[in-house]
Amino acid sequence: MGRNGKRIKRIFIIINIVIVLVISYFAYNEYLKSKDTKKELTSIKDKYKVLLNDSSIDDDEIKEINDKINDLEEIGNKTKEKMAEVFKLASELESKIKKNETKKKIAYLTFDDGPYYNTYNVLKILKENHVKATFFTTNVNGEHCYDNKNYECHKLYKEYAKDNHTIANHTYTHGWNKGLYSSVNSFMDAIKKQEELIKSETGIIPNIARFPGGSSTPGATKGKQMKAALLKAGYGWVDWTASDGDGGYIANTDVAWSNFTKTIGDKIEVVLFHDYDKKTTAILPKVIKYLREKNYILLPLFYESVAINKG
Ligand SMILES: [Zn+2]
Known part of the structure; x- marks a missing residue:
């Protein structure tokens, strides 16, 4: 040559x-x-x-x-190392808050029942505002999004992961009135199945769960057994301390806003929203601004957080 x-x-x-x-x-x-x-x-x-x-x-x-x-x-x-650093600092901040050593507060924004196609709008607003949140995922939508039948909903798991939000477990079926809570086994099966889905889509093994309907829904005795089973499977669980009521009917964004502001006051807040709710999506930029003005730092949930119940 x-x-x-x-x-x-x-x-x-x-x-x-x-x-x-x-x-x-x-x-x-x-x-x-x-x-x-x-x-x-x-x-x-x-x-x-x-x-x-x-x-x-x-x-x-x-x-x-x-x-x-x-x-x-x-x-x-x-990325993993950076997130571990963030969680370490968040833990320190939580203990300072508990001891009244700081005026800072923490709000954990959480979104339940996703993914939905509307999740894209939620993720966009979070990204624009540099907020990391927590998504309690379920397979209620199956492979295709309920709000966009042409769209493969499973693709959204990678979007949650890519933006470094915490991906949490809200059970595979979400059927709180359809046998989910009939036994510890049926509940844990739905937890394991959702865990496998999250793992196969993202490689992440979740360690935070939320009971569909809240932790009191299965009843005291069964609930106690389910919490013990979750702990054994490596999970902590969390309810919520604030919300805009989007799990039920809200007439308009003014009602959503007033519901939300009425529930904010604690130094550590776990705020419940839903991926699918357009009214929540509409007030989300205002929610973020409001919380920051009230001295809240917005963080994604992590297992070691005081907000996470263990057992
Ligand atoms: Zn739910």
Whole structure:
């Protein structure tokens, strides 16, 4: 091969490497926590190996490319480390709040019953306002969203994960009046099934649960057994301390707003909303602004939080 031919081949290879790098970077970001990512990364690595075996690329270039692959793998770990740091600081803040050592307060925004197609609007508002929240997910919508039958609802699990919201377990069936609470086994089956769904869509194993209808719905005796079973399965559980009433009928956004503001006052609030509710979505920017003005820091729930009941 002539000098020119070699040069062209070399440029061709470098262009290919750049393309693969760019594609892999975006692909990795896009599906950061999914199982597919690992498969994709392996196939990208295989492609690299072919390119790297070409003798026209020198050692420095190989090193640089290898460093970049390692960087890609680091993104996932760094996010986990960052979230662990956030939760550690949140724990410290919670104990300061409990001891009256700070004027700061915490609000945990939580959204139940998703995913829905409307979840996209909720996620957009949270992102625009730099808020991390908690999503109590269920499979009530199945694979297709109730509010957009053409849309595969399961895709939204990756969106929750990508934005680093806490993904929590609200049972697979949500059927609080359809046998969910008939026995500890039926309840735990619905917990396990939802756990598997979350895990298969995101790679995340949830450790926070919420009882559909609230923790008092199964009744005292059964409820106690279910809470013990949750703890044994590695879960804490949480109800809520504030809401805009969107679990029931709310006439308009003014009513939603007034319901919400009336329930806010504690130093640590767990606010209940629903992904599907358009009135909640409409007041959400105002909710975030209001809470921040009242000195609340908005955080996603984490297992160690004082808000999470263990047993
Ligand atoms: Zn629910």
